[in-house]
Every structure is written in C-alpha cells, then in structure tokens.
Amino acid sequence: MPTRILPAVGDADAVRSLTTLLSQLPDAEPVAPVADSTQLVDTLARLAAESVDELPEVVVVHERIGPVPALELVREVALRFPAVGVILVTTDASPGLFQAAMDSGARGLVALPLSYEELANRVQAVAQWSVGVRRHLGHGADVFTGAGGTVVTVSGAKGGVGTTLTAVQLALAAQASGRPTALVDLDLQTGDVASYLDVQFRRSVVDLAAITDISPRILAEAVFRHDSGIALLLAPAEGERGEEVTDRAARQIVSALRSRYEVVVVDCGAQLGGAGAAVVELADTALLVTTPDVVAVRGAKRTVRMWDRLQIRKAEETTVVVNRHTRATEIQPPLIQKITGTAVAATAIPANFRELQAAVDAGRVHDLDGKGTVRQALWALAAELGLVKTPERALERRSGRTRDRDRGTGGLRRRKE
Template sequence: MMSIQILLGIEDRDLAASLTGQFRELPDIKVVAVETSSNHVAGTVATLPQLDVVLVHQALGPLPALDLIRELVVRRPQLAVILIADEATAETLSAAMAAGARGVISNEPTLSELQNRVQQASEWSRTMRRHFTSVEAPGHPGRLARLVTLCGAKGGVGTTTLAIHLAIAASSAGRTVCLVDMDLQNGDIPGYLDVQHRHSIADLAAAAGDLDGAVVAEALFVHPSGPHLLLAPGQGEDAEEVSARAVRQILTVVRSRYDVVIVDGGTHIADANAMAVELADEAVIVTTPDVPALRSARRLARMFARLAIRREEDVSVLLTRQDRRNEIQPDLARKMVGSPLRGVTVPAVFRALEEAANTGSPGAVKNADFRKAVGRAAADLGLLGAAPEQETVPPSRRKQGDAGAVAVEFAGILPLIVLVFLLVWQVVLIGLTSTYSSHAANEAARAVAVLGYDKGNTEQARANREEVRRRAVERVKGDWKDREHLTINVVDGYAVVTIDTPILIPGLRSSWGIETRTKIVDEGEG
C-alpha cells in the first residue's frame, strides 16, 4: 500500500514538531512538508499532485484558516483538508465543514485519533481523485481560470495599457477573458476603453456573502473587443469598502466563469490588490528600463516577500518601452531587479499608442512591433492556452521532439551554408588569380624589354623565353606556376599572362583563365 502523503500548515513550531513526531510513529503516513504561512501552503499544494491530506492549524496566517480551506477546496476539490483547532467544539466543527474541511482534530490528539482521522480523510481523497481522473478530460485538470496580476513598479510604466491589450489578445485567441481593475482609487480602464458603467467591484464587495453567477454578471461590462470588464469604483473613497476577503471571494467566483482573468493591480499596494497578487498564477511587475523604475520594482518584490504575500522568486518582471538605444538593456535590468525577468519585452512606441489612449479605442494601435510583442507576452504568460500537442506530450518527449526538429532544420539549411561558403571562397580565388596575373604580366613585360622575346627555335631564343617565364612565375604563389595553368605570350607589344582560376562550385567547368596585358617598354625609350 502506498504511504499517505500529508502536509502540515502550522505556524507554531512546537506544535508542528509534536505532530510530526506523532506521525513518525504511525506506519504508512509520510509528512512531505511543513509550511508556516497560508500562501506557502497554497503554493506547495499546487506542486504536489499526489498529496492526500492537508492539516491546517486554526491560527495559521496571514489568510484566516477557514478562508484557506475554502481556497484549497476550490482549487483541488479532491483534496482532503483537516482543521487543527485549539478546541474542537461543535461550532468549530460546523464552521470547518461549511468551509469544506473533512474534519477537525484538537491540538493534542491521541495517536489513534490522529491515525483514524487521517486514514479516513485519505481514503476519501483517493476515491475522489480516481473519480476526477476518470471523468476529467486529459490535459484539463483544473476548473479555475488562469489568473495573471500585473502591478506597476511606478506610475506611467504602461501597466493598464499592457493589461488591456493582453486581454484583447487572449480574447482574440478564442479565450473567455475577464479584465479586473484593482487600481481601486485611480483605476482608468474606462478611459482607455471609452466605456461608462454604473456597476463596479465595490458593488460585488457589498454582496460578497451572496455572490453567484447572476450577481457577478450584473456587475460586468462586455466590451465590443471581447473582454468582460470588472471596473474599479468611480469614486476613489469607495475603495475602502473592498476588503481582501471580498476580493478573494470575488476572484474565486470570477475564475470559475472564465478561461483567463487579468488583474490590473495598479502601483499602490493595499490589502485588496495584495490579495490579487497572492492568488495569481502569475504575478508580474511591469517596469521601464530606467533606474528609478527598476529600483521600485525591486522594492515592490521585496515588500511582497516581507508581507508574506508572495516569495520574491515567484514574482517576475516585464520590461516595457524597450529599445536597442536604451542605456539599460535586459541583461543589466535583470541584475538590478533581482526577480526573474521575463523573456519578452514591449517596445517603446508611444506615438503608436497615443491615438488609442486619446480616443479610447485600442484597435487604433496599428504598430506591428507592438502587436507582435503583446502576442508574445500573452503566450509567455499562458493566456492563449496550450496547443493540443503541448498538452498531451510529456515535457521530456517534447524536449526530444524539439531537438529533432532543430536537427532536421539544420540538415535542411546545411547545403545552403556549404554553397555560401563555396561562393565566398570562389571570390577569394578569383581575386588572388587576378592579382598574381597582374604581377606576372608586369614582370614579364620588364624581362622582355631587357632580354627580348624571339619565338624562334634557336637555343638563345628558347633560353630568353625560359628566363622571361622564370622571372614572371617568381611573382606567383601556389599551384598557378605550372605550364598547364600559366601561359605567357607577347602580342603587339604587350606581355600577355593568362592564369587559370580553379572552380569550386559543382556543375561549372573546371577552370577559366584570367588574362592580364602589360605594355612592353623598350629600354632605349625615355
């Protein structure tokens, strides 16, 4: 029998050590991790698909234990969660069961009580997991939308513009998209999209205890470009009505209705938009490649870590207004921010965006570089959905396939590479042959002027011709010297030297001659 895998979420180290020691005495039960904060519990659960039971202590924070249980149950309906309570009263049991827990145990359970509770929960979990595995389509293990939260390192870096165009790109790819404006005091998505709507996220926060699909639909605005909009309050002071707990409930309901949820988190972090960062599948800090913005991005990522909202390595940074002429390029920006830098950037095309911002019409952006960059960013963030073959092929097989594709592509272009090399080398040979021919003709002309060049068969004439040739070929290097490839003649007062050029390209003749003529000046002239 496979051992039962459990995770403990306990902030009290003494209690964690005590329970861990008890579990060591129980056969077939393995504690795979102990986490001391709610966001770390949620992150670890996401990485352990075979986890059977999670035990959450009542005092775990910063998210209340019952809210964490609700979140875990929504994300993993087949996962059994048990609440560890200071006092296992009827009220505590009722509240835990309402949140989705499978049971409650006290801080000091007996060994048999601990074993029975965990075994019962694990049997339920494994039964549910088999059920979900049999009924869910391959490659679609989750039911929640992909949530991406964008936060600006500072004002003016393009967070809202990027969020809007990412939402449009995902919608154009056939995904159902909800764009949420969580810049609660200064949200300006309506201005960028030229919309007026009387409902906002504040209305949903007021009814957070009774949220359902109909209530959420009433608060949304459907934009003609595709995305559905959940807007910030029209009055900044209404932001105080939107609590972190309400945001969690709102986003949970919204994620159950869409494929993609994009949150514009603004630049000022409060409890509400911090919750959107904590819940996100991808938390991205948007910044420009300048020192003040990059320093702000670093401070923001570190603040997330200090407040236990999100670990610094789990926050990525995306550069906007990137240009090759910028003093700070991506490699330097990566060193300055500390957090992972995304592999895509958005180019600096303010003029291309100006008309769209002024008219509230994103479709007015015609710049091809910007549109391509947004498409690449959407794909990099997982907003466009995985291609079918990517969903079904294991990563190891996918890497092998990629390597094979590269090998095939290289084999296809190898003949072209060889041909280009031959062409370059052929040009070099022609240049060398021409140079040698010129030098040899000049030397032959000087030798003929001194010795003469009688074409007769006398011994002196033959000796003069050989001396002329000897002097000429001294100016030639390599295999061009032999009589088969280098010929010398005197025609109408000119020394004529012809040297054959080797031909490397297949299909052409084996050689052709390069001829150079130099006038013979008699020694008596001048």
C-alpha cells in the first residue's frame, strides 16, 4: 500500500522542489500540498472526522510555514492527530532544534537542501511508525484521534458585562446536550469560574503551563470534573501566577483539550494578555460580550479595533453578544453591529438580575431555573452557535460528510484495491 504524504509548505519554490523529490520516492503517494497552518489542520480534521484510516501517514512541515510557527504547528498536529507522523524540513539541523522538534512531537527532521536518500529514509521510518500506531489503535488503545473539538472564546468589552456567566452557561448547555465539554478560566488574574460553580480545587491552568508534552493522563489530573459533567480547568488562586501561562503554553493547553472534548469554552475575561490573545486567534468562534450602554459599546469597539491591529482577529470574524438587553434601551443590537463592524448574535440576553441573584450569590449558577428567561436565552445562544447537539444538526453533519465524499478529498483517501 503506498504511503500518503501531505506537504505543508508556504514558499512556492520550496513547494516545487519538495513535491518533485517526494514524487520520486518508492511507494509514495504525495498529495496536493497545503499552503498554511490553518489549511493543514482543517484538512486533517475533515479526514479524521470520517476515520483515522483516511489520514495521510506522513505530514512534511516546512520551516517557513505560517501563520502558526512550524514547531507550534508540529505540536498541534501531534496532539490532535497522534496517528500521523510529522517530519520537519529546516535549514537548521543543530542538536538544539532537533531536540525541540522531538519535544514538539515530530518523528523526524530533514535538513535543507534536501537529499533524496535522507528524505527517503526518514519518510520510510515515519510511515512504518504511523502504520504501527494505527494497528495499535485498531485494538482499542486509549488514544484520542478525533478531529478535534470546537473552541469558543468568551471575552468581555469591559469588566462586569457578564462574560463568565455567559461562558459557564454555554458550557452547561453543550454538556447537557451530550457533547463532552471543557470550560477553561483564562481570566488569569481575576477568574471567577470556580466561585460561580461552587468548587474548590488545588490544580489550575498554571500546572500545565510548564509541561511540554501534555498526555491524556496529565490532562485528566489537571481538570476538575464538575457535578454537571463539565471538565473544569481553573484560573490560579494566586493571580500573580497567571504570568506563568505564556501564549505558547495557552495554545498547547487548548490544543490538548480540544483533542479530548467536543466543545472547549474559554473565559478570557476583559483584559487581553498574551495567553488570551493566542486562544482568541486559534478559536473557531470568538465572542465579545457587551451591555447596551455607551461605555460598554465603546469598549467593544476598542477591543475589536485592537484585535484587528494586532492581527489577532478580524472584525468580521468576531461575534458580539448583547447582554442585559431591553426593548426600552436606546442602543439596540443593529446599532452595536454598525458601531463595531462585527456580527451580532441573533439571541440577545435579557436584563433580569433578580432571576440570577440567588444563584450567583450562592455560587451555583448551574442551578438556574430552566424556565428563567436569562438561562433560556443563554442556552438558545449555545444552540445558535452550534454547540448543542440536536438530531437536526447530526443529520446536517452526516449530509455534509456525504457531500465531501462525493466531491473527493484531494487524493488523501486510500485507494480501493
């Protein structure tokens, strides 16, 4: 059976030289290259959603890939698709980079300029390793090979607009619908998820920050299983320790979580640090919560512009959620959409703090009355965002996969004998 090889190369000249050499390898089946990190992860996720056997045995990552740096991309692929062997192609063949690549999960490193013999030997070894892993998976090993969960970040236009309540209820709605869900408190200095859910737990997101290889066992030890079923990864009790969570650590942690959970909701708070920015950038959906008043809407506009300037997130890729909405207020969702230049969620959360007060004061927002208007609106928002599993959505997903099969998958499918 031929070895399927997927090159991930952003440079046009490098694409030509690499694909030419790959096509000369014995029993090799190079497929159309991908040009950036996003396209690579999306392609692998689409194939893994059908079966691990649809994935290529080998992915070759060029050092000039972007926008995610090569080593971080290697780490993400290794975490989310452990049956795929990754080879890093680089001009730096020093022992230091070799060790860094291995720590990130690469199965090999090939130096530039490319040598046919070196590339052939490395591809053969990695392909054999990949086949062995898949054979092991076929016997029921506890290895996580899913396409990766949906990551939703919830940020606040300013403090006090309801960011944490929104994040908690979105996670509860997803979990209640049957989708395994993780809730991460990345408001590192002032996070209150633990207080809202009445939990005390000695581990936090900081405990994962210094770990270079987050295995499923390590991850399971760091999260707290709430009575609702949600897996919680909490902010540190000592706010100053939040500085230990770097942007790189945040990406690694969230990538590890999305490899195990169908939905990962991240409370980013109202203050943007490196860790929060990194997660907003990689999120499938980025929410920005505001209230319909001048100060909060100005804060939302300021945040959206900052994300755009820093190339974290474009305005059109951000969704504003309007909290404490009333028909009497002068600032309505269409005006907020015009001011911010973002999409605005069709579901607005009504103003009714009296309904929330007892649950918030008791730290048990998971016990909100299901008939209450606020809870109903927040769970409707979860459904609007596609976080809630419904029979209709399951049918849509199956239909989508059928259409993908009809269109083909760019040569990545294993040929039928």
